[in-house]
Amino acid sequence: MKALxxxxxxxxxxxxxxxGLGLAFFFLLSVLVPLGVGPEGGMLGxxxxxxxxxxxxxACLLSLDRIFALDHEDGSLDLLATAPIPLEAVVAVKxxxxxxxxxxxxxxxxxxxxxxxxxxxxxxxxxxxxxxxGTPALSVIGAFGAAITVGLRRGGLLLSLLVLPLYVPTLxxxxxxxxxxxxxxxxxxxxALLGAISLGAAALLPFAAASAIRVNLR
Amino acid sequence: MSIWEYANPKxxxxxxxxxxxxxxxLTIALLVTGLVWGFFFTPDDYKQGATVKIIYLHxxxxxxxxxxxxxxxxxxxxxxxxxxxxxALAAKAxxxxxxxxxxxxxxxxxxxxQPMWGTWWAWDPRLTSxxxxxLFYFGYMALWAAIExxxxxxxxxxxxxxxxxxxxxxxxxAVLFWNQGLHQGASLSMDEKENVADVxxxxxxxxxxxxxxLFVTMVLLRTRTEIRSRRLxxxxxxxxxx
Numbered sequence: 001m002k003a004l005x006x007x008x009x010x011x012x013x014x015x016x017x018x019x020g021l022g023l024a025f026f027f028l029l030s031v032l033v034p035l036g037v038g039p040e041g042g043m044l045g046x047x048x049x050x051x052x053x054x055x056x057x058x059a060c061l062l063s064l065d066r067i068f069a070l071d072h073e074d075g076s077l078d079l080l081a082t083a084p085i086p087l088e089a090v091v092a093v094k095x096x097x098x099x100x101x102x103x104x105x106x107x108x109x110x111x112x113x114x115x116x117x118x119x120x121x122x123x124x125x126x127x128x129x130x131x132x133x134g135t136p137a138l139s140v141i142g143a144f145g146a147a148i149t150v151g152l153r154r155g156g157l158l159l160s161l162l163v164l165p166l167y168v169p170t171l172x173x174x175x176x177x178x179x180x181x182x183x184x185x186x187x188x189x190x191x192a193l194l195g196a197i198s199l200g201a202a203a204l205l206p207f208a209a210a211s212a213i214r215v216n217l218r
Numbered sequence: 219m220s221i222w223e224y225a226n227p228k229x230x231x232x233x234x235x236x237x238x239x240x241x242x243x244l245t246i247a248l249l250v251t252g253l254v255w256g257f258f259f260t261p262d263d264y265k266q267g268a269t270v271k272i273i274y275l276h277x278x279x280x281x282x283x284x285x286x287x288x289x290x291x292x293x294x295x296x297x298x299x300x301x302x303x304x305x306a307l308a309a310k311a312x313x314x315x316x317x318x319x320x321x322x323x324x325x326x327x328x329x330x331x332q333p334m335w336g337t338w339w340a341w342d343p344r345l346t347s348x349x350x351x352x353l354f355y356f357g358y359m360a361l362w363a364a365i366e367x368x369x370x371x372x373x374x375x376x377x378x379x380x381x382x383x384x385x386x387x388x389x390x391x392a393v394l395f396w397n398q399g400l401h402q403g404a405s406l407s408m409d410e411k412e413n414v415a416d417v418x419x420x421x422x423x424x425x426x427x428x429x430x431x432l433f434v435t436m437v438l439l440r441t442r443t444e445i446r447s448r449r450l451x452x453x454x455x456x457x458x459x460x
Contacts, residue, residue: 148378161356162360165350165354166381168392168393172392173395215370215374
């Protein structure tokens with residue numbers, strides 16, 4: 001399993017494209033939004049939590065189809081399915097690798113982009129914490145969507161159609177944590193619920209994703 | 219005699235062919251009765267005027283929009299557990315019907331909301347969760363359309379339906395969190411004191427029964443069509459081999 005994780009990380013770093021692309025997209029989105037809505041600071045600060053969360057979500061979406069599609073093309077997914085480790089674990093490891101190369105960097109650069117969007121200072125730590133808790137859910141849910149669409153030729157668009165509705169609860173709670181944090185309100189409830197979604201998704205969705213892969217490899 | 223006998227396509231076709239005229243007749247009777255009664259023989263509401271009458275379309279459509287997804291969930295489970303093809307086809311057949319009900323509920327709600335709330339749309343929890351439900355229906359149908367092999371499609375859409383149900387429920391309660399509602403609460407419960415007055419309630423019940431049967435009619439018809447097209451494909455394949 002460790003070997004698989006290392007292999008996925010290696011591939012992500014060395015093949016280029018996928019890894020930096022999500023971050024660049026996130027950055028561009030945070031630059032484009034102020035250009036679109038105007039430079040007025042108060043308004044930017046109010047919409048910043050939502051914009052940052054939507055941006056992180058879309059940036060995550062960009063690289064989802066790489067989770068299984070490349071392995072499916074060159075046949076290594078068949079090998080992984082017949083390997084001695086259970087397919088559920090393969091899915092979990094691949095989701096973890098996806099999170100390490102997209103979710104974690106997104107979390108780390110988010111405060112920098114929050115400056116551009118004029119997020120109130122009280123919100124910074126909550127932004128990082130909420131992304132840290134929430135982006136694993138995005139990766140796991142995305143891995144499930146990627147598993148469903150892995151056998152399809154034009155899976156990319158369908159993947160986003162399937163995955164985005166599943167992202168709704170994460171987005172609602174994540175945005176809520178940052179908004180409340182920025183306004184200095186109590187935020188224990190949405191934070192706990194956000195963590196609950198991540199844990200629940202990480203515990204259950206690998207099984208659904210693995211069964212979808214088995215169907216697709218049939 | 220168990221219920222699983224109806225999972226045999228032949229048995230299903232026989233039974234549904236026998237039942238369909240009755241169901242269609244009853245649907246028409248109930249819908250005509252309920253809608254005519256509701257539209258022409260009930261008084262206007264003292265505050266809402268005649269706009270209240272959209273309730274006879276809005277409430278039954280909204281109920282069936284949710285129940286249709288529930289039915290798809292059950293038939294998907296049956297497909298995963300027992301692998302009866304009729305079950306998978308019924309789920310496939312129900313999705314566009316459910317989507318139509320969802321859209322009817324959204325559109326009638328908007329038409330009513332314009333004069334009453336002064337806006338076509340508000341990000342109210344109920345409205346938002348219905349919008350999300352439409353997205354789930356779209357995704358489900360798109361997945362059916364995208365996969366060629368029927369068994370693979372049935373498997374994957376069933377898995378999506380199960381996972382989607384959990385997330386649809388989560389979204390339902392997540393959006394409650396973020397906005398106080400503009401939409402009125404339940405007014406049809408059996409034990410509530412604050413119910414709709416009986417003059418409106420009785421025709422509404424007839425309409426709800428009519429919509430339930432309308433859903434049954436549509437699903438039966440569409441499932442029969444699916445079974446026939448499946449048979450046709452099998453025949454064509456056999457021709458090609460011969």
